[in-house]
Amino acid sequence: MSTLSERILGGPAGSYVDREVDRAFAHDGTGVLAMEAYRQMGNPKPARPETVSIIYDHISPANTSHTATLQKELREFSAAAGFTLTDVGGGICHQLMSEGRVLPGEVVVGADSHSCTTGAFGAFSTGVGATDMAAIWAEGSTWFRVPxxxxxxxxxxxxxxxxxxxxxxxxxxxxxxxxxxxxxxxxxxxxxxxxxxxxxxxxxxxxxxxxxxxxxxxxxxxxxxxxxxxxxxxxxxxxxxxxxxxxxxxxxxxMEPILSVPHRVDTVAPVTDYAGTLLDQVFVGTCTNGRYEDLERFARIVRGKQVACRTIVVPASRAIMQKAAETGILADIIAAGCMVGPPGCGPCLGMHMGVLGEGETALSTANRNFKNRMGVGAEYYLGSVATAAASALKGVITSPEGAL
Amino acid sequence: MTLSGPAVCIGKDIDTDLVIAGRYLRTKDTSVWAEHVFEDLDPTLAPRLKGAIIVAGNNMGCGSSREQAPVAIREAGAIAVIAPSFARIFFRNAINVGLPVIECDGVTCKDGSTVTISLEEGWVEADGMRHPIRPLSDRMQEILAAGGLVPYWRNR
Missing domain, CATH: 3.40.1060.10 (Aconitase, Domain 2)
Structure with a gap:
């Protein structure tokens, strides 16, 4: 008689356990720090390199020579360690892990807070920091407090x-x-x-x-x-x-369409409470809502129409982008006046490709609306894909009710 | 180990984007993080952190897994962070980079007044009151005593 976490981790809630990690991954951001920690540990032989993925998604492709140089260093390190590297354009780490790399019952650890994503498969999947990741590379295991x-x-x-x-x-x-x-x-x-x-x-x-x-x-x-x-x-x-x-x-x-309003994710309200709020930008994508089903839903609403504000759509992976190209929904999205970005995190964390300006307001399908995250001095609401689509067409926050 | 220093009070739910903004992450130069720590929360904070003890509200360090956050705090010279609760990745990261994080309820924070922490005896003293600390697991205590996970790993 136990929760799924207790069953997978093999201990009662509150206990500390050591568990072998079935899959470990890091991205271009945390990977660089993990590499540094690993070197400081004396570059030990990785315990099980075949279980380790490095996925470039946060600044993908590189925005400056400095970023490119860090990415080059991590690429070389990863090859020498025998890790599996997915380079720029492959997609977001959580999406790629969800494309057949995580199975029910596994223990999965990623050096990114949204590594909880693949718990959707009945795996125990969680995020750690870079130094923990380095120790996992070396040992193939880590400690957990069973939640x-x-x-x-x-x-x-x-x-x-x-x-x-x-x-x-x-x-x-x-x-x-x-x-x-x-x-x-x-x-x-x-x-x-x-x-x-x-x-x-x-x-x-x-x-x-x-x-x-x-x-x-x-x-x-x-x-x-x-x-x-x-x-x-x-x-x-x-x-x-x-x-x-x-x-x-x-x-x-x-259920009704919900928004998270600036600047706390837990400050939520029905979309209708904010209907009519002027938008400078709509962003559809991320590890939360950049999947094929999301793009398909977005395309169904904007097909044959024109967006009324700057709208950026970023597929979460190459496989998604390719399928969207093959089925024609990508063409529908482009024809509606949206800009389509390369698979990756896009502007979610305020690094590139759609960062907001001071005083601008946006609606995003991402997961965080922390102050200044997607642009210093900007405000952004979080909502569903349908809310994003209905709002993009009007240029103001709009409930999708009736749009589908 | 007894730690003592002036308090720097910050609020609750301080996310790691506020500790160190994404725009400063793409470097290995830790002095950049120290210089810009808490910039989006209060640009006057960074120079006040040398030797200070940060007293935060609930859910300190929520959000991203970026380890640059506790490193920035440590490199800016803060000697410990006290909060009633921490986001779990930040908590683990702080221990791993050798920054003492202390779970403790009921601390009244007054900017600049002296806060003392006894890790052995398990208490925080602030504003004339002593508060018990929630103890770390044995392993976390060992990692912290070693100065972080890298030296802990090397010593084994």
Missing amino acids: ETIHIELTSRLPAWCEAKDIVLSVTGKIGMDGGTYRALEYTGDGASTLSMAGRLTLCNMAVECGAKTGLFYADKTTQKYLAQYGHTIKQQEVEDATYCRELSVDLSD
Whole structure:
């Protein structure tokens, strides 16, 4: 009788365990620091280099000679260590890990806070810093404190104009920015089984926004079917009676389009409360909402129309971009007047390709609206893909109700 | 180990973007982070951190996993950070880079007044009051005592 985290980590909530790490990854930002720590450790032989991925996504491609030089150094280090490197243009680390590299029951550690994303597969997937990552490269294992779990039961089914993003913004508002600290979030219920893998990844991606160590879904038929595309045969995971530190129930049929308003992720409100707010930019993408299903939904709303403000769309991976090109939705998005960026994090963390100016206002499908993050002196709202699409067409914050 | 220094008070839910902004991350030069630490929160903070003890509110260090955040605080000269709760990655990172992080409830912060921490005896003294510290795990204490995860690893 245990939570999924307890089962995977092999200990009761509150205990400390040492666990072998099944998959470890870092990106071009944290990878450089991890490389430095690794060298300071004396460049030991990596324990299991075949389990390590380095994925270039944060500044991809490099914006300055200085960044390019750091990336060159990490590229050479990674090759010498025998790690698997995905270079610029491959996509966001969390998306690539979700494209067949993470399986249910695994322990997955990434040097990025949104590494909780692949908990959607029923893995224990969490973020660490660079020095922890270096130690994992050397030892192939790390320590964990087994988290208590907040159980979130999803019931019923979402209205057509709502999506997983609205659920997670609503849940983050309920739990608060630190309500999940040191804990895991476990999603179950008949509503959970109605969600696609893309939707589950969106929910787990934002677990860290309420401080949680990870978010988890139990592997079911949807997980099986999704991973079968990548050649994996997996077993479903059964929910057991377990002790939870908190229980929440969310009726999906009651959901409405939600925004997170500047500058706290847990400050949420119905989109209609902010309808008419003038927008300088709309950004669709990131590890939260840059998947094919997101782009397809966006294209359905903007197809044959013109956006009324600067709109940047960034697919989360090359595979997504390629599929969008093949099915024609990329052409629809471009024809609607959007700018399409190369797969990666885009402007989410305020590094390049769509950073906001002072006094500008934006709507983004990303996961964080911290002050100054996406541009010094700018304000940005977080919302769903449908809200972003409906708002892009009007140039003001607009509820997607009726647009789908 | 007993630590003592003037308090620097900051608020709750201080995210790592506020500790060190993304625009300063792409370097290995730690002095850049020290110079710009807390710049978007309060540009006057950085020069006041030498020898200081930061007293924060709940959820200190939330957000990104960037290890530059605790490194920036350490390099700016702060000797410890006290908060009722920390975001878990920041907490782990701080220990790993040798920055003492102290979980402690009820500390009243007055800018500039002396705060004393006894790690052995497990208390924080501020404003004439003693508050118990939530103890670190044995391993975290060992890592911190070694000066961080790299020296801990090398010593083993």
